[in-house]
Amino acid sequence: MSPLRSFAPDVRGRVGGALFARVAGPAGKENRARIHDTPGPRWFEADSPVRTVHGDASMFIGGLRALLLQSLHPLAMAAVAAHSGYRGDPWGRLQRTSTFLATTTYGTADDAQAAVDRVRAVHERVRGQTASGETYHAADPHLLGWVHAAEVDSFLVAHQRYGAEPLDEAGGDAYVAGTARVARALGVVDPPRDRQELTAVLTAYRPELRPTSQAREAARFILRHPPLPLVARPPYAVLAANAVVTLPAWARTALGVRPPALLPEGSVEPAGRLLTRTIRWAMPPAPPLTDSVANAG
Known part of the structure; x- marks a missing residue:
């Protein structure tokens, strides 16, 4: 094997390992093995649109967009600012969230319910x-409904723009319907079951949304002052810029956010697609569940 050919897998392993450790935390490997290898029925089948979306690198952009959009509800933002520790322990919060998503998406039904x-x-x-x-x-069902709707919309918007396999219309509706299962378990009353209902829910919340000082401070922290080493800041800036451009115009205006000046006009989305392809290359998905694991129990 040539030095160049042997170098590529090494780089892939190093980059993918570093990303996985940052997102999944110190117990990431153990959690991944438990989530994927424990026998038993799952909430979502292997070909579920929920798995398609949540397993794609576009989630890096969708997650940032969700945080920005959710912050525009003053009650949700106040709860986050007072109780989540997003400034003192942002990576811990990310790791807990990613473990929850992985468990409910891929884990056994018992583990998903426990989460x-x-x-x-x-x-x-x-x-x-x-x-x-x-x-x-x-725990207010109405507040949970906003958090859920903003998250689902963000994940789906990012996937349709940056995902490896964008969903067709039926797949998009099936994704919203699938996520409603988790939402109901969390306490959301009558979550949206298709894209049309999702749009209606988001519209219904608009009169309650406003940019508080806490929301704008959170946006500045997320977009401009992430706790990252210098080498990681340029790719993070690309993710952040794409999270911003996928927000509705009214939300960008409310938060006072725009893509960083270091990216020339017209290059934000191409850079986002290139970066998500690179992340996808560095972090290949977990192997699919075998029938014996998925159906045991």
């Missing part, structure tokens, strides 16, 4: 007041 139960217990304890005196409770 939901843990989140619901946390939500039950998260209560407080905004600076203006409005009360919030993270």
